[in-house]
Amino acid sequence: MKEMNDAIFEPERYELFAAPRYLFEMDRREFFKSLGGGLVIALIIKDSIAQESGGGRAGRPQAPQEISAWLRIAKDNTVTVYTGKVEFGQNIRTSLAQAVSDELRTPMSNIQLVMGDTDLTPFDVGTFGSLTTPVMSEQLRKASAAAREFLIDLAVEAMKADRASFTVADGKIIHTAANRSLTFGHLIGDQMITKAIATNVATTPADRWTVAGRSAPKVDGRAFVTGKHKYTSDLKLEGMLYGKVLRPPALGATLATCDVKEAQSASGVTVVRDGDFIGVAATAPHTAERALALIRAEWKLTPQPSRKEIFDYLKKHPAKSMEGRRPAEPFKKGNLEEGLAAADKKLEASYTINYIAHVPLEPRAALAHWQGDKLTVWTATQRPFGVRSEIAQAFRIPDSQVRVIVPDTGSGYGGKHTGETAIEAARLARAAGKPVKLVWTREEEFTWAYFRPAGVIDIASGVSRDGMITAWEFHNYNAGASAIRPLYDITNQKIEFHASDSPLRQGSYRALAATANHFAREMHIDELSRALGLDPLEFRYRNLKDARLRAVLAAAAETFGWAKRKSSQGRGFGIAGGMEKGSYVAMCAEVAVSSGRVKVVRVTAAFECGAVVNPDGLKNQIEGSIVMGLGGALFEAIDFENGKILNPRLSRYRVPRFSDTPAIETVLVDRKDLPSSGAGETPIVALAPAVGSAIFDATGIRLRSLPMVPNGSVSSR
Amino acid sequence: MIPRGFEYFAPRALNEAVSLLQQLGPDAKILSGGQSLIPMMKLRLASPPYIVDINRIPDLNYVSEANGSLRIGALVRESDLEISPLVGSGYRLLADTTKVIADPLVRNQATVCGNLAHGDPANDHPATMLALEATIVAISPRGEREISIRDFFTGLFSTALQPDEILKEIRVPTPPPRSGGAYLKMERKVGDYATAGVAVQITLDEAGVCQRAGVGLTNVSFIPLKAAKVEDFLKGKPLDAAAIKQASEIAAAESQPMDDIRGSADYKRDLVRVLTARALKQAIDRAKGGA
Amino acid sequence: MAKIEINVRVNGVEHRAEVEPRLLLVHFLRESLRLTGTHIGCDTSHCGACTVVIDGRAVKSCTMFAAQVDGREILTVEGLERDGKLHPLQEGFFQEHGLQCGYCTPGMLMTGYAFLNGNTAPTEDEIRHAISGNLCRCTGYVNIVKAYQYAAARLREGGV
Structure with a gap:
């Protein structure tokens, strides 16, 4: 767990705040009493990240802070699993149910998950960092295994038979010899049993999984294909109003004067002015828009850095404060000067990364409802408990007076960690005395959310004639520290992350900075191999002992036909690989360039994340990562000038579409002997360097800035 | 993203629509497909007070x-x-x-x-x-x-x-025999406006000499551009490789593109050259009965 | 502004409503009829999450006024299921893992419904072309094509 803890405090997680101030202890007995009948298994984790926070005492009993998840088996055989994780399209509602189904030996159809409801589920730090599969899945397996063993105990007692004579299958405890079986519900009956278990419970090894490890259709897929699923933006409460917020004309603007009289006089309109926050709530969306237009506000603008100077700016403006985080120490190994002196060839290059937006198809939305001093907010966030604290802080009330519920959400990709929409809706609802729904427009999404950080990466390296990297100096300004260290065996290294003051709000994005760091590193490796006249794959092998990375490189190359590739003017091939969050990826890309226009023709990805839980789900994540990654690699960039976002619409900000999709092959390297790690992020990291190297192969042009072809064309730059 | 209010009229006959337009004056806008007008109204780049929806007029869909x-x-x-x-x-x-x-x-x-x-x-x-x-x-x-x-x-x-x-x-x-045409457009993505586009329509005589040529260029000028110099150049010439090359260079020179997010003016001019050559080749093939 | 009376058939049910002329069809469906399966993703006619079928053609309901659908027949995602039986396309998206977050799915389904009505033996290229006005941020499109192919095969067998 030590490593996981470190992962959470990576320097680029700008949107993570310090732990909430309230850390009241909860009486465990009081909590269990509140759960009602049936068999309740709660998992106690002493060294868990769940300890980062706890609940408040007032109001509904909340889970003691050391409980990370629990499940409840009812008399009617239904199994309800409670987890603070949320479903954003990564399909964990299904994969977690598979894990429970496996351990409990009970059909998927009996299992229901309650997710991301701060009143019902135990504390959870958030759904990000690809932690659900390695951590939550394993925890639920333990709880399920404990429940199963306990049910056997009950059967032993009920039938007075030897423990070894029982098996568990299909939601029943079976005594084979006696040809008798008892359902879970029958064994539990009207009893109320609570069991708190520790983490040292044996779970089923991956090679004996029967439900997990296979593809399962999305558990509630029917609701999605019939339009019945209610996203936050679809919710409606009796008497609900529609909110709108007045946005400043530019980032960094502050309110000078404001006249809300005219807006206030409109019928059925509530206007709120609280500091720089100005918003309205009205009975219909267009009434709210009209009222907003009646507000006369003047803003004080301050000059802001623009995109054209951003890279220079980031290098010259180190972060003023790390906001309590520990500063990143440079990583040093060997002696860089000696390494450079020993080199036969040296290479210095600078790589740049533009800000990009997440563009989740469902824009941010929240529905806030106050009942007395208790607030319920339905909102789409990857951190329900974090957002609960944000709201509580904003309104100076205890966490316990806030309930955050996260309906399964229209994607996030790391972009929905924060609670601004929830707070805005709650502020309006408090003033209006009625529930208020606030749905951001696409333009608000593009302007007032946060972005994947821009950055500069400078690399200085040296290689010997026989193809060994002798020196590696790597400076990353602002992009972030994820996967900053190479897996290559380099004797002499210096690696440093420099936090900068970012003019735009920045935060997490699928795979964080691993994309930027892999882009710079793998492009540089490609440059080095070409400087030496070596095959890029062979060059990597010479400098790489890591067996898992070598294995995916080999698998990708084999399936792609790397050895048989035939480059020509206008047709090129590239390869790249890496590791992030415990998962290994390698990609080969083929591109065609004609009249300067770049088309990614084919991508082969080999991926290894330990034991595979749901092969189709995993392929979906890899294919999704490749297509999403194409945007940031080739053409996505936030354009901004003096505090204004210049391309806040999908007509101006280009995301990948069907026509951009290459032929994709995926190779899953299933390592049943290794624990499963998350897979939603890592596949994206290898795409840009594989494509960039292929563009070089096709054109002789080395593109060192992401996106590489903002106009869709190499020559138009 | 909600348009400003307007009055809506849905005439059932063409003469009714005509008299409505007369009555409402120059501020009225006609709504047919609405795929340009409605997005503009949503962004409030257009806020017509009157909309005359002609979609219910019979006999206009042929x-x-x-x-x-x-x-x-x-x-x-x-x-x-x-x-x-x-x-x-x-x-x-x-x-x-x-x-x-x-x-x-x-x-x-x-x-x-x-x-x-x-x-x-x-x-x-x-x-x-x-x-x-x-x-x-x-x-x-x-x-x-x-x-x-x-x-x-x-x-x-x-x-x-x-x-x-x-x-x-x-x-x-209706094009006479031995006619052929082609439209080639470079767009960054589906649904985007052309970075540049070239429309070519030619008619050949039996000997393969160009009798008539029409060339139009998309999004490389303020006003839709008829490439008259290219047309004049092509007329009366056998359309061999040299003529195609020269015509495409004239088209590039005739275009008046500007730098924008889709690319630099130079890039677009070069694109016009490349697309004109390709469109001409395709139009010639088609005029000769090919695909 | 004077309201307009419209009579429209949505998923086989007649509705009569008074609407403001500027009310967009997507808002009429979502707010007035509470058919929230039709989504809003972009506001600028780019994403196709709001696609519905009007008289057999797939169109973006964010780029139409409710006033325009007077006398017409609309099918939304809520109307695809018949007598508790999913349309083959719905099954396809389910079976072929054609959805992740599901937000684009209703639009993809409606585009596909109209497309497969005219062509139950499409090539992969035809499918990609047909669906090129719809945006998906999660799946990488590969499985969406498979979902269409699944549905086409079922429809050829006479699935519906």
């Missing part, structure tokens, strides 16, 4: 051949052209064009006539109609009149249509 030309009614959708066998076989340039406009969902609603009436040099049909030497039929209280496509585009987003006129029909001359 694609037919009569008196030596193809007639396209005011309510013909882009997707109607896309699936029309008549267009697919006899008017390849038109078929090419309609396939690359916006995206399939937009094409199900957008009208061909609206694409012209909008007067946007970034739209695709203007270049095509210029190459095809189309005629526009407009109707007003003064009756019908025909406008040559050469005179139709008068400025950025402005046309020869008077405020009380409705674009009723487009007439495209």
Whole structure:
């Protein structure tokens, strides 16, 4: 767990705040009493990240802070699993149910998950960092295994038979010899049993999984294909109003004067002015828009850095404060000067990364409802408990007076960690005395959310004639520290992350900075191999002992036909690989360039994340990562000038579409002997360097800035 | 993203629409497909006080051949052209064009006539109609009149249509034998405007000499551009490789692109050169009976 | 502004309503009829999440006024299921893992419904072309094509 803890405090997680101030202890007995009948298994984790926070005492009993998840088996055989994780399209509602189904030996159809409801589920730090599969899945397996063993105990007692004579299958405890079986519900009956278990419970090894490890259709897929699923933006409460917020004309603007009289006089309109926050709530969306237009506000603008100077700016403006985080120490190994002196060839290059937006198809939305001093907010966030604290802080009330519920959400990709929409809706609802729904427009999404950080990466390296990297100096300004260290065996290294003051709000994005760091590193490796006249794959092998990375490189190359590739003017091939969050990826890309226009023709990805839980789900994540990654690699960039976002619409900000999709092959390297790690992020990291190297192969042009072809064309730059 | 309020009229006959326009004056806007107008209204780039929806007028949805030309009614959708066998076989340039406009969902609603009436040099049909030497039929209280496509585009987003006129029909001359055309567009993504586009329509004589040439350029000028110099150059020449090369260079010189998010002016000019050459080759192949 | 009366058939049910002329069809469906399966993703006619079928054609309901659908027949995602039986396309998206977050799915389904009505033996290229006006941020499109192919095969067998 030590490593996981470190992962959470990576320097680029700008949107993570310090732990909430309230850390009241909860009486465990009081909590269990509140759960009602049936068999309740709660998992106690002493060294868990769940300890980062706890609940408040007032109001509904909340889970003691050391409980990370629990499940409840009812008399009617239904199994309800409670987890603070949320479903954003990564399909964990299904994969977690598979894990429970496996351990409990009970059909998927009996299992229901309650997710991301701060009143019902135990504390959870958030759904990000690809932690659900390695951590939550394993925890639920333990709880399920404990429940199963306990049910056997009950059967032993009920039938007075030897423990070894029982098996568990299909939601029943079976005594084979006696040809008798008892359902879970029958064994539990009207009893109320609570069991708190520790983490040292044996779970089923991956090679004996029967439900997990296979593809399962999305558990509630029917609701999605019939339009019945209610996203936050679809919710409606009796008497609900529609909110709108007045946005400043530019980032960094502050309110000078404001006249809300005219807006206030409109019928059925509530206007709120609280500091720089100005918003309205009205009975219909267009009434709210009209009222907003009646507000006369003047803003004080301050000059802001623009995109054209951003890279220079980031290098010259180190972060003023790390906001309590520990500063990143440079990583040093060997002696860089000696390494450079020993080199036969040296290479210095600078790589740049533009800000990009997440563009989740469902824009941010929240529905806030106050009942007395208790607030319920339905909102789409990857951190329900974090957002609960944000709201509580904003309104100076205890966490316990806030309930955050996260309906399964229209994607996030790391972009929905924060609670601004929830707070805005709650502020309006408090003033209006009625529930208020606030749905951001696409333009608000593009302007007032946060972005994947821009950055500069400078690399200085040296290689010997026989193809060994002798020196590696790597400076990353602002992009972030994820996967900053190479897996290559380099004797002499210096690696440093420099936090900068970012003019735009920045935060997490699928795979964080691993994309930027892999882009710079793998492009540089490609440059080095070409400087030496070596095959890029062979060059990597010479400098790489890591067996898992070598294995995916080999698998990708084999399936792609790397050895048989035939480059020509206008047709090129590239390869790249890496590791992030415990998962290994390698990609080969083929591109065609004609009249300067770049088309990614084919991508082969080999991926290894330990034991595979749901092969189709995993392929979906890899294919999704490749297509999403194409945007940031080739053409996505936030354009901004003096505090204004210049391309806040999908007509101006280009995301990948069907026509951009290459032929994709995926190779899953299933390592049943290794624990499963998350897979939603890592596949994206290898795409840009594989494509960039292929563009070089096709054109002789080395593109060192992401996106590489903002106009869709190499020559138009 | 909600348009400003407006009054809505849905006339059931063409003469009713004409008199409404007269009555409401120049602030009224005609709604046909609405795929340009409604997005503009949502962004409040346009806020007409009156909308005259012509979609309920019968007999405006036809694609037919009569008196030596193809007639396209005011309510013909882009997707109607896309699936029309008549267009697919006899008017390849038109078929090419309609396939690359916006995206399939937009094409199900957008009208061909609206694409012209909008007067946007970034739209695709203007270049095509210029190459095809189309005629526009407009109707007003003064009756019908025909406008040559050469005179139709008068400025950025402005046309020869008077405020009380409705674009009723487009007439495209039926190409004589040994004719061929092609439209090539470079777009960054589906649904985007052209970075540049080239429409070519040619007629050859039996010896392969160019008798007639029409060339239109998309999104490389303020006003939809008829490449008259290229047309003059091509007429009377055998269309060999050298002629194609020279014609494409003239087209590049004739274009007047500007730097924007789709690329630099130089890049677009080069694109015009490349696309003109390719479109000419394809048009020649088609004129000779090839694909 | 004067309201307009419209009569429209949605998923087989007749509705009569008074609407403001500027009310967009997507808002009419979502707010007035509470058919929230039709989504809003972009506001600028780019994403196709709001696609519905009007008289057999797939169109973007964010780029139409409710006033325009007077007298017409609309099918939304809620109307695809018949007598508790999913349309083959719905099954396809389910079986072929054609959805992740599901937000684009209703639009993809409606585009596909209209497309497969005219062509139950599409090539992969035809499918990609047909669906090129719809945006998906999660799946990488590969499985969406498979979902269409699944549905096409079922429809050829006479699945519906």
